[in-house]
Amino acid sequence: MTIQIPRGTQDILPGEVEKWQWIEETAKKICQLYQYQEIRTPIFEQTELFQRGVGDTTDIVQKEMYSFQDRGGRDLTLRPEGTAAIVRSFTENKMFGLPNQPVKLYYLGPMFRYERPQSGRYRQFVQFGVEALGSMDPAIDAEVIALAMEFYRSLGLKRLKLVINSLGDRESRKAHRNALIQHFQPRINEFCSDCQERLEKNPLRILDCKKDRKHELMASAPSILDFLNDDSSTYFKQVQHYLNAMNIEFVVDPTLVRGLDYYNHTAFEIMSEAEGFGAITTLCGGGRYNGLVKEMGGPDTPGIGFALSIERLIQALEAEDVPMENNKQMNAYIIALGEKAKDYSVALLQNLRRDGLSVERDYMDRKLKAQFKAAERLGAQYAVIIGDDELSSGVATVKNLVTGEQKEMALENLKEGLLD
Numbered sequence: 001m002t003i004q005i006p007r008g009t010q011d012i013l014p015g016e017v018e019k020w021q022w023i024e025e026t027a028k029k030i031c032q033l034y035q036y037q038e039i040r041t042p043i044f045e046q047t048e049l050f051q052r053g054v055g056d057t058t059d060i061v062q063k064e065m066y067s068f069q070d071r072g073g074r075d076l077t078l079r080p081e082g083t084a085a086i087v088r089s090f091t092e093n094k095m096f097g098l099p100n101q102p103v104k105l106y107y108l109g110p111m112f113r114y115e116r117p118q119s120g121r122y123r124q125f126v127q128f129g130v131e132a133l134g135s136m137d138p139a140i141d142a143e144v145i146a147l148a149m150e151f152y153r154s155l156g157l158k159r160l161k162l163v164i165n166s167l168g169d170r171e172s173r174k175a176h177r178n179a180l181i182q183h184f185q186p187r188i189n190e191f192c193s194d195c196q197e198r199l200e201k202n203p204l205r206i207l208d209c210k211k212d213r214k215h216e217l218m219a220s221a222p223s224i225l226d227f228l229n230d231d232s233s234t235y236f237k238q239v240q241h242y243l244n245a246m247n248i249e250f251v252v253d254p255t256l257v258r259g260l261d262y263y264n265h266t267a268f269e270i271m272s273e274a275e276g277f278g279a280i281t282t283l284c285g286g287g288r289y290n291g292l293v294k295e296m297g298g299p300d301t302p303g304i305g306f307a308l309s310i311e312r313l314i315q316a317l318e319a320e321d322v323p324m325e326n327n328k329q330m331n332a333y334i335i336a337l338g339e340k341a342k343d344y345s346v347a348l349l350q351n352l353r354r355d356g357l358s359v360e361r362d363y364m365d366r367k368l369k370a371q372f373k374a375a376e377r378l379g380a381q382y383a384v385i386i387g388d389d390e391l392s393s394g395v396a397t398v399k400n401l402v403t404g405e406q407k408e409m410a411l412e413n414l415k416e417g418l419l420d
């Protein structure tokens with residue numbers, strides 16, 4: 001039996017990979033504009049990092065991690081997300097001591113979650129994310145959100161919905177937590193086993209339950225926004241004020257609860273409203289995580305960030321019919337006829353490539369006509385024909401494959417001519 005690709009993963013083949021390159025280049029460009037620097041951390045980390053960082057009660061840690069022991073008996077996990085590792089690296093490399101604060105970082109790479117694969121949900125997916133560590137200015141929350149929105153906008157997405165919420169500070173959350181326990185406790189046996197377990201550990205996560213979404217106690221559950229203390233409420237208002245200042249439209253949704261434990265204050269998600277997008281509409285999620293650096297053993301440093309997957313982004317681009325152009329043009333296809341010309345063309349290709357031209361030739365012993373066809377298929381701008389006659393006269397026949405025009409070009413001036 002032939003071996004197949006693992007479930008929930010995908011090959012990104014030539015033809016498709018150009019979209020990825022375009023998106024990745026755009027992400028890098030936008031991070032340069034907003035002054036976020038790239039950071040690369042390992043694909044696997046100590047399992048404990050995610051248990052403590054993402055949270056023991058989350059679905060990610062309880063059900064979705066790819067964990068294993070290495071030959072030395074160490075417990076390791078393929079990273080299910082980026083934030084915990086960035087915080088580890090920030091602390092380990094003492095980035096809190098850098099002169100430039102806040103520390104603004106971005107990452108782009110594969111994440112792994114053992115989820116039930118479906119449209120928009122993979123077991124290996126690529127996240128682009130940013131983290132800003134060290135500032136408690138609500139303007140940085142607004143900047144992080146603006147960066148994500150601007151990234152999507154610059155790629156051509158229009159049908160976006162930004163949803164924000166505040167989860168408040170420790171004090172506000174505590175008051176809300178108690179109210180949630182009181183609300184759900186009397187009828188908790190009507191809820192799924194996960195929710196029953198969450199009641200004491202993390203009742204906020206009950207609001208995120210997919211199974212019990214329609215239970216009447218869900219809609220009437222106490223809203224976090226009614227429990228925000230003055231500091232949290234002022235902070236949230238300031239974030240909204242800055243979003244308004246940038247003309248970024250948003251909706252406040254007090255039921256927005258993120259699936260990871262580290263959040264407080266600002267939480268947000270960006271959804272696609274494109275028709276035919278599919279059931280999972282969240283493109284991007286993020287928020288503030290003020291206690292996480294301390295939890296990881298660093299100094300008490302605030303942080304905010306987001307992550308989005310390229311897989312869902314491509315799905316949204318397709319749903320909105322955004323053309324994904326491929327500008328990677330090829331300059332010329334060299335057609336060598338005869339042994340001498342072939343010898344000459346081998347060196348010619350090498351020299352042209354060294355001069356920065358994208359060129360190709362035949363390796364399949366095709367006839368002249370088939371070589372022209374190959375040149376057109378590859379999108380070459382010119383076909384250059386070199387036979388024995390051309391070699392002795394030092395002049396090649398060059399056909400512009402876009403206009404059909406044909407002319408002679410001195411072999412020694414080929415580079416300039418082809419770049420014309």
Ligand code: HAM
Binds near residue numbers: 129304305308
């Ligand atoms: P998250 O909500 O778990 O947050 O994931 C962020 C985004 O990753 C989702 O909105 C979705 O686009 C994408 N995503 C998640 N799981 C999958 C999957 N199985 N297949 C395809 N795409 C997926 C985080 O990961 C946080 N670290 C975000 C963050 C950064 N918060 C603060 N800083």
